[in-house]
Amino acid sequence: MVSVPNVKLNSGKIIPAVGLGVWKTPQNLASQIVPKALDAGYRHVDSAAIYKNEEEVSEAIASWLKKNPSVKREDIFYTSKVFDSDHGYEKTKKAIELSLEKAKSIGYIDLLLVHSPQSDYEKRHGTWMALQEAVESGKVKSIGVSNYGVKHLKELLAYPDLKIKPALNQIELHPWLTRSELVDFLQKEGIAIEAYSPLGNGKKVNDPALEPFAKKYNKTNAQILIAWSLARGFIVLPKTVTESRLLPNLESAEVKLSEEDVKKLDALDEHFVTCWDPIEYPLDSEKKEEKKD
Numbered sequence: 543m544v545s546v547p548n549v550k551l552n553s554g555k556i557i558p559a560v561g562l563g564v565w566k567t568p569q570n571l572a573s574q575i576v577p578k579a580l581d582a583g584y585r586h587v588d589s590a591a592i593y594k595n596e597e598e599v600s601e602a603i604a605s606w607l608k609k610n611p612s613v614k615r616e617d618i619f620y621t622s623k624v625f626d627s628d629h630g631y632e633k634t635k636k637a638i639e640l641s642l643e644k645a646k647s648i649g650y651i652d653l654l655l656v657h658s659p660q661s662d663y664e665k666r667h668g669t670w671m672a673l674q675e676a677v678e679s680g681k682v683k684s685i686g687v688s689n690y691g692v693k694h695l696k697e698l699l700a701y702p703d704l705k706i707k708p709a710l711n712q713i714e715l716h717p718w719l720t721r722s723e724l725v726d727f728l729q730k731e732g733i734a735i736e737a738y739s740p741l742g743n744g745k746k747v748n749d750p751a752l753e754p755f756a757k758k759y760n761k762t763n764a765q766i767l768i769a770w771s772l773a774r775g776f777i778v779l780p781k782t783v784t785e786s787r788l789l790p791n792l793e794s795a796e797v798k799l800s801e802e803d804v805k806k807l808d809a810l811d812e813h814f815v816t817c818w819d820p821i822e823y824p825l826d827s828e829k830k831e832e833k834k835d
């Protein structure tokens with residue numbers, strides 16, 4: 543078995559540092575690839591309501607656990623996310639119920655994230671209150687955010703009725719997008735960092751800048767990128783629907799890049815965003831400023 547490090551979240555829960563991403567993984571493929579990933583040694587899957595595969599992912603985990611009784615439910619980490627259109631207290635409560643219904647085969651959700659900050663203060667606040675209640679109910683073990691910038695995090699941390707700090711922030715990160723200010727802020731706040739699109743959504747896997755590192759460590763470009771995330775202390779979420787890529791991607795956990803090489807890779811930063819960029823989404827006060835101009 544590949545030795546994958548664990549990270550202890552501020553919620554006290556343990557998360558495996560490599561998770562399988564399932565964005566754009568269609569339902570039928572999710573049912574096939576998740577058991578293969580668990581066979582390969584993955585113990586963490588990252589889904590979301592908007593990915594429309596929560597049920598298939600959960601059921602695949604549940605039936606795999608039945609066939610592998612030596613592995614317990616608590617050994618597997620399952621994440622989902624509440625999408626922007628479900629922001630606000632009431633809507634989020636319903637969205638959580640729906641996500642829990644889709645995950646009923648595995649009993650609970652390990653981590654539920656606010657998918658992005660794209661709404662307004664009142665809705666973001668209501669969403670966080672509903673998430674806090676979900677933790678109190680025991681059906682959701684940890685809560686966090688995704689695509690939150692420093693300003694969104696500061697807003698959340700200042701809620702007068704904040705009871706639970708985000709366990710992590712899931713953001714796009716790779717050597718071409720290192721977001722150093724946000725990473726520093728999260729580290730100071732004790733909020734774990736989860737790197738999505740670690741291969742630049744596949745667009746950076748063949749980048750020639752990776753060749754010297756791939757050669758030096760005798761690893762693939764993809765392995766160098768996943769290893770970079772781990773060396774930076776991030777939890778990392780490579781996505782694949784290709785069975786033959788599952789194990790090599792996971793084995794990146796055993797690739798130890800030198801500090802000097804991590805710095806050389808950091809230097810590739812050019813703020814290359816492959817996905818969306820809600821990290822810049824304006825706060826209400828900024829929207830008012832914009833209107834004045």
Ligand SMILES: NC(=O)c1ccc[n+]([C@@H]2O[C@H](COP(=O)([O-])OP(=O)(O)OC[C@H]3O[C@@H](n4cnc5c(N)ncnc54)[C@H](OP(=O)(O)O)[C@@H]3O)[C@@H](O)[C@H]2O)c1
Pocket residue numbers: 562563564565566588589657688689712713737738739740741742743744745747762764765779780781782783784787790791817
């Ligand atoms: N919170 C958010 O807003 C957000 C946004 C984006 C992503 N995410 C999460 O992060 C996960 C990963 O991000 P991502 O899906 O954007 O992309 P990624 O993991 O950076 O890249 C995935 C792409 O790389 C290919 N690939 C995977 N392993 C490879 C390998 N060893 N060699 C060559 N190509 C390889 C995949 O192809 P095949 O699948 O065909 O093998 C796919 O096209 C998502 O699935 C999701 O869970 C979250």
